[in-house]
Amino acid sequence: MIGNYWNSAWRNLMKRKKFSFINIFGLAVGMASALLILTYVAFEFSFDKMHAKHDRIYRVQSTFYEGQVLTDYWASSSFGYGSAMQENLAGIEDYTRIASLFQPEQLVKYGELCLRENEIAYADPGFFRLFDFELLKGDRASCLSMPGQVVITERIARKYFRDEEPMGKILVFNSNIGKVSCEVTGVMKEMPSNSHIHYNFLLSYKSLPKWVQEYWYKHETYTYVLLDSRERKEEIERAFPGMAEKYKTEEALKNKTWGVRLVPLEDIHLTPQLGYEAEQKGNRSAIIALVFAAVAILVIAWINYINLTVARSMERAKEVGVRRVVGAFPQQLVGQFLFEALVMNLIAFVIAVGLVEMLLPAFNLLVGRTVSFSVWLTGYWGLSVFLLFVCGVYVSGYYPARALLRKKPIMLLKGKFQNGRSGERTRKLLVVVQYTASMILLCGTLIVFAQLNYMRRQSLGVRTDRILVVKFPGPTEGMKIKMEAMRKAIRKLPLVSKVTCSGSVPGEEVAMFLSNRRTHDALKQNRLYEMLSCDPDYMDAYGLELVAGRGFSEDYGDDVNKLVINETAARTLGYTDYESVIGEEISVETIEEPMQVIGVVKDYHQQALNRNYTPIMLFHKDKIDWIPQRYISIVMKPGDSLELVSQISEIWTTYFADSSFDYFFLDQFYDRQYRQDEAFGVLMGGFTGLAIFISCLGLWILVMFSCAVRTKEMGIRKVLGASRLNLFYQLGKDFFIPILIAIVIALPVAWFSMNAWLSHYAFRTELKAWFFLLPVVLIVMISFLTVAGQTITVIYSKPARSLRYE
Numbered sequence: 001m002i003g004n005y006w007n008s009a010w011r012n013l014m015k016r017k018k019f020s021f022i023n024i025f026g027l028a029v030g031m032a033s034a035l036l037i038l039t040y041v042a043f044e045f046s047f048d049k050m051h052a053k054h055d056r057i058y059r060v061q062s063t064f065y066e067g068q069v070l071t072d073y074w075a076s077s078s079f080g081y082g083s084a085m086q087e088n089l090a091g092i093e094d095y096t097r098i099a100s101l102f103q104p105e106q107l108v109k110y111g112e113l114c115l116r117e118n119e120i121a122y123a124d125p126g127f128f129r130l131f132d133f134e135l136l137k138g139d140r141a142s143c144l145s146m147p148g149q150v151v152i153t154e155r156i157a158r159k160y161f162r163d164e165e166p167m168g169k170i171l172v173f174n175s176n177i178g179k180v181s182c183e184v185t186g187v188m189k190e191m192p193s194n195s196h197i198h199y200n201f202l203l204s205y206k207s208l209p210k211w212v213q214e215y216w217y218k219h220e221t222y223t224y225v226l227l228d229s230r231e232r233k234e235e236i237e238r239a240f241p242g243m244a245e246k247y248k249t250e251e252a253l254k255n256k257t258w259g260v261r262l263v264p265l266e267d268i269h270l271t272p273q274l275g276y277e278a279e280q281k282g283n284r285s286a287i288i289a290l291v292f293a294a295v296a297i298l299v300i301a302w303i304n305y306i307n308l309t310v311a312r313s314m315e316r317a318k319e320v321g322v323r324r325v326v327g328a329f330p331q332q333l334v335g336q337f338l339f340e341a342l343v344m345n346l347i348a349f350v351i352a353v354g355l356v357e358m359l360l361p362a363f364n365l366l367v368g369r370t371v372s373f374s375v376w377l378t379g380y381w382g383l384s385v386f387l388l389f390v391c392g393v394y395v396s397g398y399y400p401a402r403a404l405l406r407k408k409p410i411m412l413l414k415g416k417f418q419n420g421r422s423g424e425r426t427r428k429l430l431v432v433v434q435y436t437a438s439m440i441l442l443c444g445t446l447i448v449f450a451q452l453n454y455m456r457r458q459s460l461g462v463r464t465d466r467i468l469v470v471k472f473p474g475p476t477e478g479m480k481i482k483m484e485a486m487r488k489a490i491r492k493l494p495l496v497s498k499v500t501c502s503g504s505v506p507g508e509e510v511a512m513f514l515s516n517r518r519t520h521d522a523l524k525q526n527r528l529y530e531m532l533s534c535d536p537d538y539m540d541a542y543g544l545e546l547v548a549g550r551g552f553s554e555d556y557g558d559d560v561n562k563l564v565i566n567e568t569a570a571r572t573l574g575y576t577d578y579e580s581v582i583g584e585e586i587s588v589e590t591i592e593e594p595m596q597v598i599g600v601v602k603d604y605h606q607q608a609l610n611r612n613y614t615p616i617m618l619f620h621k622d623k624i625d626w627i628p629q630r631y632i633s634i635v636m637k638p639g640d641s642l643e644l645v646s647q648i649s650e651i652w653t654t655y656f657a658d659s660s661f662d663y664f665f666l667d668q669f670y671d672r673q674y675r676q677d678e679a680f681g682v683l684m685g686g687f688t689g690l691a692i693f694i695s696c697l698g699l700w701i702l703v704m705f706s707c708a709v710r711t712k713e714m715g716i717r718k719v720l721g722a723s724r725l726n727l728f729y730q731l732g733k734d735f736f737i738p739i740l741i742a743i744v745i746a747l748p749v750a751w752f753s754m755n756a757w758l759s760h761y762a763f764r765t766e767l768k769a770w771f772f773l774l775p776v777v778l779i780v781m782i783s784f785l786t787v788a789g790q791t792i793t794v795i796y797s798k799p800a801r802s803l804r805y806e
Contacts, residue, residue: 081221144185447758464507529617546602548579562619
């Protein structure tokens with residue numbers, strides 16, 4: 001039986017090669033698109049599931065409440081949370097801390113080689129108990145148990161030691177807390193790309209200064225706990241605030257309730273971005289939109305196959321009629337159609353897999369990931385796609401068979417099937433589904449690009465163009481004198497306009513939070529503010545606009561004890577009249593004497609426009625020495641920027657030969673925040689184009705068969721005096737009415753779904769009418785041209801030929 005099915009399928013495949021090619025091509029393009037999207041989606045959902053205990057591992061995230069109001073929520077926790085939670089709270093089987101926010105960038109030296117590295121963390125021994133990262137050399141139990149130990153990745157071992165044995169070698173780490181010599185006690189494989197944890201160096205937790213290891217007032221570590229049962233989560237969250245009270249030994253944040261949220265390890269990557277995040281997270285809304293796009297494209301491709309197969313079944317009606325007359329059972333006929341559908345789908349699937357393999361490198365470059373087919377081997381994704389494929393094959397084979405079996409054999413033998421109305425409503429419904437999906441995708445794509453354009457055109461309130469940023473050198477003797485001398489030398493270069501130093505630059509979170517309040521506030525209500533260290537030239541260099549008071553200036557001589565705040569910080573302090581905040585004294589955490597506000601700057605976008613304004617306080621670089629300066633910003637005049645980089649490099653070598661010279665251009669650094677949104681826009685645009693193409697391909701074939709069936713009818717209408725416009729209307733109305741219905745359905749769905757997507761942005765474009773009218777015009781025009789291209793031959797043919805057609 002299978003042999004007969006195969007012979008029949010092959011014969012039908014070869015009989016109409018053009019038809020078969022179009023059918024397979026449409027299916028292959030649809031499958032390749034869906035497979036590419038779903039592989040990426042599976043990759044995003046596979047994050048952190050490579051660990052055997054992932055279902056019981058939770059990240060401890062910090063929350064602060066005033067009454068019932070959540071005022072602050074961070075991804076990080078304090079250095080003391082982990083040990084205190086295990087000691088005081090039931091249900092915690094084990095824990096580990098990863099201090100990657102504390103000195104995340106350091107100079108690493110081995111012999112004469114000195115490089116700046118930024119994927120550095122301090123981890124305690126529990127790291128290799130909770131996580132299953134592969135350790136190639138060293139002992140999992142002891143490699144991080146003592147001070148002065150470090151575990152490195154394979155790549156770092158090759159980078160620093162080449163062919164030498166890395167175990168036992170000494171690496172020197174230099175940061176603003178001093179130099180630390182560490183022995184290499186382990187070499188691990190590179191951490192998987194679908195892990196939110198990515199480090200090249202893991203120093204032992206005990207290598208940190210002793211005072212910070214259990215300190216509760218620095219939230220600069222990530223704490224992970226292993227629970228003995230998942231049901232313990234809520235119990236621990238409820239018990240934590242009470243436990244925290246006995247550790248609140250300082251004035252800072254005493255008015256707040258300290259809490260935690262335990263986030264499952266596997267959920268971290270696709271939850272909303274918080275302060276102090278370890279990675280640029282994925283966007284769950286975008287992922288869901290891509291799943292919709294994948295399913296829509298696949299459904300459109302299968303609908304095409306069904307419509308084309310039913311259209312061609314008109315030619316096979318007599319064949320089916322003869323088979324039924326000679327005794328073929330309905331099950332056999334259904335089996336034949338299902339087998340043919342399986343062959344067509346398998347051929348298309350093989351082609352699709354080949355296309356995806358070709359496109360994956362470019363796709364990975366676009367999304368900034370390392371996606372591969374290996375994700376299908378994890379979890380339920382592989383099974384889900386297999387079941388989806390089986391369902392698609394079944395429906396695309398079963399429906400055309402049933403369309404023929406519903407007719408009596410005598411009707412099929414007389415060739416009456418092609419003139420019947422059977423299945424017409426279903427085919428129209430399928431066209432409606434196709435064009436509804438295409439319309440939603442097209443509206444969504446326009447709105448995504450409109451939002452991207454809005455974010456790029458919106459005034460940032462801070463300068464980012466023509467600024468070269470050089471990273472600070474490692475601590476060295478006479479650092480202050482050398483820095484001032486180098487700054488003056490750079491300032492004298494002909495292409496340099498201004499030079500300023502700061503602890504942060506636009507494009508990244510300031511992240512240094514302190515608990516501050518108005519000194520004379522009777523309620524002593526502390527709030528958290530981001531503290532930005534800068535010199536007197538910072539505001540001028542970055543073009544910050546003053547709305548009240550003045551900025552820092554060396555002319556006054558006593559600005560070290562002063563503050564400049566942004567509008568959001570002024571409102572957080574309780575002021576709406578910015579002039580009245582000038583002169584206000586602020587009690588700043590860790591500072592004994594109050595600091596005075598001398599100026600208020602207009603709110604500016606420290607980060608991308610998907611983030612809201614945050615309260616920022618600018619303070620003089622000489623005031624709080626433990627908040628480091630990290631960047632030297634150089635405002636450039638028009639000219640050769642690379643030549644300027646070369647000149648600055650020479651000056652750098654004169655003063656800081658032991659430190660690596662690392663730089664970036666601020667506009668590029670700032671724009672990288674939009675990379676994920678841009679990739680999403682490109683993906684949506686590309687796959688929307690394919691969806692429309694596949695829909696139009698199907699429409700083209702359906703119109704072609706409709707014209708073929710109605711050739712004689714059109715000839716008679718011509719003889720009776722019908723105009724060409726009337727003939728076009730008669731041929732096209734059956735296709736345009738479903739398209740118009742699809743538009744009516746798609747527009748409100750697109751509006752609601754994209755409005756929900758835009759709600760994730762603090763600053764967003766308005767939904768304008770043309771976002772929906774333009775797709776309507778495009779869809780109607782493309783459909784009109786598709787229908788007109790096929791019908792014009794029939795309309796302009798001579799009636800005599802039409803009447804001889806049948």
